[in-house]
Amino acid sequence: MVDVAKHAGVSHQSVSRVLNTPEAVLPDTRERIERSMAALGYRRNSQARALKTQSNGLIGVVGQGDTDFGPTRMTWAIENAARERGYATALSVVRDPRPETIDSTLDFFLSHGIDGIVVITPVPALAEAAKQLSAQLPLVLVTSGLWPADNMNVAGIDQELGARRATQHLIDRGHRSIAHIAGPMDWFDARGRVVGWRQALAVADLSAPQMIRAGGWTAEAGYEAAQRLLDVDELPDAVFAANDFIALGLIRALQEHGLNVPDDISVVGFDDVDAAGYFSPPLTTVRQPFEEAGWAALELLLDVSDGLTHVPNFISPELIERGSTAFRS
Amino acid sequence: MVDVAKHAGVSHQSVSRVLNTPEAVLPDTRERIERSMAALGYRRNSQARALKTQSNGLIGVVGQGDTDFGPTRMTWAIENAARERGYATALSVVRDPRPETIDSTLDFFLSHGIDGIVVITPVPALAEAAKQLSAQLPLVLVTSGLWPADNMNVAGIDQELGARRATQHLIDRGHRSIAHIAGPMDWFDARGRVVGWRQALAVADLSAPQMIRAGGWTAEAGYEAAQRLLDVDELPDAVFAANDFIALGLIRALQEHGLNVPDDISVVGFDDVDAAGYFSPPLTTVRQPFEEAGWAALELLLDVSDGLTHVPNFISPELIERGSTAFRS
DNA sequence: GACTTGAGTACGAATATAACC
DNA sequence: AGGTTATATTCGTACTCAAGT
Numbered sequence: 001m002v003d004v005a006k007h008a009g010v011s012h013q014s015v016s017r018v019l020n021t022p023e024a025v026l027p028d029t030r031e032r033i034e035r036s037m038a039a040l041g042y043r044r045n046s047q048a049r050a051l052k053t054q055s056n057g058l059i060g061v062v063g064q065g066d067t068d069f070g071p072t073r074m075t076w077a078i079e080n081a082a083r084e085r086g087y088a089t090a091l092s093v094v095r096d097p098r099p100e101t102i103d104s105t106l107d108f109f110l111s112h113g114i115d116g117i118v119v120i121t122p123v124p125a126l127a128e129a130a131k132q133l134s135a136q137l138p139l140v141l142v143t144s145g146l147w148p149a150d151n152m153n154v155a156g157i158d159q160e161l162g163a164r165r166a167t168q169h170l171i172d173r174g175h176r177s178i179a180h181i182a183g184p185m186d187w188f189d190a191r192g193r194v195v196g197w198r199q200a201l202a203v204a205d206l207s208a209p210q211m212i213r214a215g216g217w218t219a220e221a222g223y224e225a226a227q228r229l230l231d232v233d234e235l236p237d238a239v240f241a242a243n244d245f246i247a248l249g250l251i252r253a254l255q256e257h258g259l260n261v262p263d264d265i266s267v268v269g270f271d272d273v274d275a276a277g278y279f280s281p282p283l284t285t286v287r288q289p290f291e292e293a294g295w296a297a298l299e300l301l302l303d304v305s306d307g308l309t310h311v312p313n314f315i316s317p318e319l320i321e322r323g324s325t326a327f328r329s
Numbered sequence: 330m331v332d333v334a335k336h337a338g339v340s341h342q343s344v345s346r347v348l349n350t351p352e353a354v355l356p357d358t359r360e361r362i363e364r365s366m367a368a369l370g371y372r373r374n375s376q377a378r379a380l381k382t383q384s385n386g387l388i389g390v391v392g393q394g395d396t397d398f399g400p401t402r403m404t405w406a407i408e409n410a411a412r413e414r415g416y417a418t419a420l421s422v423v424r425d426p427r428p429e430t431i432d433s434t435l436d437f438f439l440s441h442g443i444d445g446i447v448v449i450t451p452v453p454a455l456a457e458a459a460k461q462l463s464a465q466l467p468l469v470l471v472t473s474g475l476w477p478a479d480n481m482n483v484a485g486i487d488q489e490l491g492a493r494r495a496t497q498h499l500i501d502r503g504h505r506s507i508a509h510i511a512g513p514m515d516w517f518d519a520r521g522r523v524v525g526w527r528q529a530l531a532v533a534d535l536s537a538p539q540m541i542r543a544g545g546w547t548a549e550a551g552y553e554a555a556q557r558l559l560d561v562d563e564l565p566d567a568v569f570a571a572n573d574f575i576a577l578g579l580i581r582a583l584q585e586h587g588l589n590v591p592d593d594i595s596v597v598g599f600d601d602v603d604a605a606g607y608f609s610p611p612l613t614t615v616r617q618p619f620e621e622a623g624w625a626a627l628e629l630l631l632d633v634s635d636g637l638t639h640v641p642n643f644i645s646p647e648l649i650e651r652g653s654t655a656f657r658s
Numbered sequence: 659g660a661c662t663t664g665a666g667t668a669c670g671a672a673t674a675t676a677a678c679c
Numbered sequence: 680a681g682g683t684t685a686t687a688t689t690c691g692t693a694c695t696c697a698a699g700t
Contacts, residue, residue, distance in 0.1 A: 104668050112385070355662065
């Protein structure tokens with residue numbers, strides 16, 4: 001910056017002004033300075049700027065787990081939104097949800113001078129840790145509507161609504177006995193989907209026949225859970241699976257039992273993963289609007305940084321009908 | 330830091346020494362300073378540190394595209410390796426590979442004071458842009474072995490070897506006519522797998538019957554490509570699909586044509602996605618060691634930062650045998 | 659002389675205050 | 680006086696160099 005000032009024959013203060021309040025500099029002076037900047041290939045040092053302004057244009061995203069579909073997509077969406085707004089995105093993945101691991105992760109972020117954090121928190125452990133941190137810096141939680149938002153800023157996708165839509169879709173097709181294979185119940189998403197399923201059944205005056213808990217979000221867990229579903233005497237008309245991969249494992253188990261999907265039993269998934277349209281049969285599922293939710297989370301974070309408060313913002317998912325659901329004969 | 334110094338009754342320089350060269354300070358002085366730090370809840374300001382040291386502990390990872398399996402997993406793996414080494418990971422996703430988009434992305438990174446960049450570059454466009462940048466800061470390319478590594482530091486997974494193993498697996502089971510559905514040919518990975526396939530066939534003295542090009546990495550693209558495969562008179566014994574989702578679309582198309590997998594035709598995929606074991610039939614595929622490759626990339630980057638040069642490091646993938654391949658009757 | 663500590667300054671941009679026309 | 684530009688100082692850390700034991 002001093003170099004530029006020297007080159008343009010002005011003081012470094014004028015150069016700074018061109019960068020920050022260009023309207024307070026005479027057009028010809030400004031132009032001369034701008035030419036000098038271009039000539040010297042000047043680029044503003046972000047470290048020095050960060051030191052002075054107490055802000056380095058870095059947003060942290062804390063995620064969990066490996067390659068779970070939802071969190072991954074959400075991370076990408078937030079990165080996209082952040083970049084549009086001129087922020088870089090720092091990533092931190094919590095591999096195992098023990099308190100000390102989480103603390104060290106958040107601490108790691110804190111010590112790297114982050115302007116704000118978006119915590120994608122599928123499980124309570126992360127949410128609790130985030131709660132403590134929210135006193136220290138702007139923080140937004142991305143999770144389902146189930147989290148008791150006491151003083152926390154939350155954005156996300158309305159899991160209950162998605163589950164209601166999935167269940168209602170089955171009800172509309174004449175199914176009366178609609179089971180649910182839930183995801184890992186420590187996940188907010190899993191709980192939200194259970195609640196939505198129950199709500200839809202209650203509104204239609206149907207009882208909730210069975211709920212099987214899958215041990216994970218994978219096809220393997222779905223397959224295993226399906227074995228337990230098949231163990232009972234009376235099979236349901238339809239099953240709402242907590243995600244697409246669980247649905248995939250379920251379908252496989254059903255087929256191995258000589259059951260046809262959707263003729264004997266309808267199946268709905270959740271997520272709309274890329275391959276869902278090419279399962280056998282193509283899977284009816286619920287698509288989550290991650291891009292939109294990512295935007296919402298970032299806007300919320302920026303508002304929080306500015307000291308504004310906000311109402312939680314939950315985006316609505318959409319049902320995608322394919323071949324795994326049919327009218328009950 | 331001055332506060333800590335005042336509290337401990339020493340100069341700020343001694344405090345700095347405790348942080349950077351603790352052995353150069355007397356144990357009791359050090360202890361007193363450490364107590365003061367704890368008492369005041371002192372934490373070192375990373376912005377100021379970055380300004381002085383010209384390094385802020387930030388590694389950039391530039392990725393491409395949306396949620397393609399490989400790049401995503403690789404990103405996660407690098408983040409993991411970086412954190413173990415004390416670096417934060419900044420993420421930047423290039424959505425469309427036009428030169429100006431790429432330049433602005435890399436520029437964005439540069440202006441955020443990054444110590445080094447890992448570019449996960451599946452396509453030439455990104456690789457070219459990265460090449461120019463490598464003069465300005467430590468940079469490592471993650472890609473397949475196909476990239477002509479002229480002066481570039483490259484790490485990755487050996488795509489050709491993986492493809493050879495997949496093809497050899499089919500050859501070992503008595504297949505003689507082994508087709509390939511390739512991924513998008515602008516991807517290095519896609520090209521590497523084609524080369525590996527051809528190599529294995531050549532070694533076994535078999536001709537390469539057909540290569541169909543899929544328009545993407547999705548099941549949809551695989552399904553569409555399979556239609557073209559089925560259009561010709563003579564069907565192959567087996568198909569090596571460029572990834573698992575293409576294989577999924579292919580299998581679906583084959584089944585719609587009344588063909589049984591693996592009895593009529595064997596199929597091998599690539600990636601070993603979570604659901605692969607629950608396709609119908611469970612998919613034989615090639616598993617890529619992303620964690621290991623992520624480590625390799627980061628180590629390479631740190632070496633490059635230290636001015637060392639390195640030989641390219643390509644990790645070997647592994648074949649996972651499941652039910653989609655059988656011996657030729 | 660070996661070792662420990664302190665004073666002073668640089669990093670590069672932002673800004674309050676003063677000087678200029 | 681009002682609009683521009685310049686001077687001087689600040690942010691928090693690291694590090695050189697000198698002083699003290």
